[in-house]
Amino acid sequence: MHKTNLYHDKRAQWAVYAIFFGVLALLPVWMGDDPFTLNQYARYGVFGILALSVSLVWGFGGILSLGQGIAFGMAAYGMAATMQMQYQDPVNDPIPSFMLTNELTALPTVWEPFWNTSVGLILSMGIPVLFFTIFGILIFQARLAGAFVAIMTLAMLGAWYNMAYDMQPFTAGFNGISPPSAFKAFGVEVDPYSSMIYWVSLGVLAALTVSTKLLLQSKFGTIIQAIRDDAERARFLGYNVAFYQVVVFALGGLIAALGGMVWVIIVQYVSPTALEIFFSITIVIWAAVGGRMSLFGAIFGAIFINAAQSYVGDEFQATWFIILGTIFIVVVRFLPKGLAGLFEYAISFVPNPLPAPRTSVNSDIAK
Amino acid sequence: MSTILELQGVTKAYDQYTVVDNFNLQVTMGELRCLLGPNGAGKTTTMDLITGRQKMTSGKVIFNGRNISGMTEHRIVQQGIGRKFQIPAVFKDLTVRDNLQVAFTRTTNPFMNMVEFGRGGGRARLQEVVELVGLEKRLDELGGNLSHGETQWLEIGMVLTQNPKLLLMDEPTAGMTEQETQKTSEIFNRLKGEHTLIVVEHDMTFVREIADIITLMHLGKTLAEGPMDEVENNPKVREVYLGTEGISDAA
Numbered sequence: 001m002h003k004t005n006l007y008h009d010k011r012a013q014w015a016v017y018a019i020f021f022g023v024l025a026l027l028p029v030w031m032g033d034d035p036f037t038l039n040q041y042a043r044y045g046v047f048g049i050l051a052l053s054v055s056l057v058w059g060f061g062g063i064l065s066l067g068q069g070i071a072f073g074m075a076a077y078g079m080a081a082t083m084q085m086q087y088q089d090p091v092n093d094p095i096p097s098f099m100l101t102n103e104l105t106a107l108p109t110v111w112e113p114f115w116n117t118s119v120g121l122i123l124s125m126g127i128p129v130l131f132f133t134i135f136g137i138l139i140f141q142a143r144l145a146g147a148f149v150a151i152m153t154l155a156m157l158g159a160w161y162n163m164a165y166d167m168q169p170f171t172a173g174f175n176g177i178s179p180p181s182a183f184k185a186f187g188v189e190v191d192p193y194s195s196m197i198y199w200v201s202l203g204v205l206a207a208l209t210v211s212t213k214l215l216l217q218s219k220f221g222t223i224i225q226a227i228r229d230d231a232e233r234a235r236f237l238g239y240n241v242a243f244y245q246v247v248v249f250a251l252g253g254l255i256a257a258l259g260g261m262v263w264v265i266i267v268q269y270v271s272p273t274a275l276e277i278f279f280s281i282t283i284v285i286w287a288a289v290g291g292r293m294s295l296f297g298a299i300f301g302a303i304f305i306n307a308a309q310s311y312v313g314d315e316f317q318a319t320w321f322i323i324l325g326t327i328f329i330v331v332v333r334f335l336p337k338g339l340a341g342l343f344e345y346a347i348s349f350v351p352n353p354l355p356a357p358r359t360s361v362n363s364d365i366a367k
Numbered sequence: 368m369s370t371i372l373e374l375q376g377v378t379k380a381y382d383q384y385t386v387v388d389n390f391n392l393q394v395t396m397g398e399l400r401c402l403l404g405p406n407g408a409g410k411t412t413t414m415d416l417i418t419g420r421q422k423m424t425s426g427k428v429i430f431n432g433r434n435i436s437g438m439t440e441h442r443i444v445q446q447g448i449g450r451k452f453q454i455p456a457v458f459k460d461l462t463v464r465d466n467l468q469v470a471f472t473r474t475t476n477p478f479m480n481m482v483e484f485g486r487g488g489g490r491a492r493l494q495e496v497v498e499l500v501g502l503e504k505r506l507d508e509l510g511g512n513l514s515h516g517e518t519q520w521l522e523i524g525m526v527l528t529q530n531p532k533l534l535l536m537d538e539p540t541a542g543m544t545e546q547e548t549q550k551t552s553e554i555f556n557r558l559k560g561e562h563t564l565i566v567v568e569h570d571m572t573f574v575r576e577i578a579d580i581i582t583l584m585h586l587g588k589t590l591a592e593g594p595m596d597e598v599e600n601n602p603k604v605r606e607v608y609l610g611t612e613g614i615s616d617a618a
């Protein structure tokens with residue numbers, strides 16, 4: 001036994017991940033094949049992915065982005081286009097029906113690459129990352145921070161929303177795109193009402209969580225937290241602060257983009273609602289409630305709030321946003337580290353049963 | 368002996384108000400220079416101009432034979448200039464260990480640091496620094512939980528971990544108790560010779576204990592320069608501080 005709070009013990013953290021994802025992976029086996037529940041849980045996985053991106057960017061990187069929906073939405077449209085073109089036939093039926101109703105006589109050039117599934121996947125992922133990189137360079141080279149970043153990302157999200165809405169012939173506008181068939185890759189069809197969709201969603205969430213955790217344990221992870229604490233101090237230690245912030249922002253975009261791609265495989269649909277301002281703000285609330293400074297906390301917050309929302313049932317849906325807003329205010333005011341912070345405090349009273357890690361200056365300082 | 372830092376006619380003006388006025392300075396390798404002067408003399412601004420935190424109106428800063436005027440802050444740091452701020456700045460949500468870890472900059476490239484899990488070198492350096500500033504027992508404490516004196520030492524330790532050729536220390540003993548100041552002057556005396564330092568200080572006992580040469584600034588200009596007793600007896604200095612008990616009262 002030793003003094004370190006179990007909460008901060010890396011071994012305990014990895015053990016929690018292993019148990020959490022292990023138990024979740026076995027869920028379909030245990031509860032049988034209820035297709036609608038599995039589809040619902042797969043959606044929770046995507047909410048977890050989005051909260052993960054906010055935790056990295058805001059909780060650890062100190063960048064309050066209200067525009068995670070930009071990457072999510074862009075990737076969702078990319079994925080929808082990919083799935084739509086899997087359905088179209090190059091010879092007999094090359095133009096999606098919504099384009100025909102919008103009086104297009106040829107497939108728009110921007111849609112051409114999506115004939116190829118691999119190219120479609122790469123674009124769905126790559127374009128949001130490229131956009132976040134360029135947008136990030138503009139924001140962070142100018143040394144914007146705090147509320148300015150929040151407002152800029154929000155405004156940019158609004159612009160993309162309008163674009164998706166207005167470019168009717170390309171995006172089907174308000175109606176959105178609903179690819180008629182399920183996503184196919186490597187000869188396998190991912191049925192959105194099956195255990196497979198659940199495992200795809202959980203697998204992406206688990207892989208992204210583990211990668212992000214490793215990233216945070218690297219020196220890069222310590223440096224971005226240092227920048228969050230005091231950017232000026234970090235700059236005068238020789239770090240190009242803007243460079244680090246752009247990388248964190250772009251990685252957050254990548255995670256949200258992957259969430260958007262999985263989302264469209266699950267729901268077989270995309271519309272401008274993916275780019276709605278309210279949705280992106282909600283993601284930030286999930287992470288804040290669960291605990292933005294804990295990857296696990298943020299993911300838990302996303303699942304917990306969505307489960308609560310479906311549990312309270314239809315009669316409360318109208319007031320749900322008021323309930324959510326109230327929870328958010330209470331958490332921000334009394335629990336700045338969210339539910340994870342509460343847990344951290346509670347567990348500090350439990351003696352750490354694990355043997356002490358090596359702590360001599362010699363062996364540990366450069367760890 | 369070779370000059371490591373040279374300021375040539377460095378000027379910083381706001382509208383009509385000139386804060387640093389055609390200021391010249393030469394610092395020799397291995398020297399400990401004390402920069403003195405009343406509040407508002409332009410000492411912090413001078414450090415800002417050297418490190419690129421503020422853009423100078425005119426003039427030139429030559430470091431290690433290279434014109435560093437106009438470089439971005441992190442590029443200047445990478446040339447080998449470390450800096451401790453007047454208002455102590457450490458990473459409050461990181462442990463003392465992580466604070467020092469971040470200061471140990473083998474590479475500043477984000478992608479290289481993603482695959483850096485710290486199993487390599489640097490331990491000897493960190494061990495040395497931790498002992499020098501006396502924070503061995505505080506390694507797992509959060510930066511934000513340190514006492515004022517400890518915060519100052521941690522920041523000094525961070526600058527030392529960087530291992531810069533030139534260290535700029537802005538009021539390192541501000542807010543310290545007499546004992547803490549004593550310990551700090553011991554630290555500085557051990558740094559002398561190995562490092563080149565410019566130290567801004569108000570505490571005259573401290574200055575007497577550590578300084579080689581003093582540069583006394585007044586209204587953005589050099590008022591006097593030389594060893595302590597020479598500066599103290601300079602008639603110009605006596606004139607400026609007329610009615611006071613000399614420069615000891617400048618604080």
Ligand SMILES: Nc1ncnc2c1ncn2[C@@H]1O[C@H](COP(=O)(O)OP(=O)(O)O)[C@@H](O)[C@H]1O
Nearest residue numbers: 381384386404405406407408409410411412413
């Ligand atoms: N942004 C600014 N605009 C106008 N005057 C300033 C500004 N920043 C600092 N000053 C003035 O510059 C002078 C020098 O300040 P500073 O370098 O901090 O002095 P010191 O460190 O020697 O006490 C002060 O008189 C201060 O009021």
Ligand SMILES: [Mg+2]
Nearest residue numbers: 410411412453
């Ligand atoms: Mg000052």
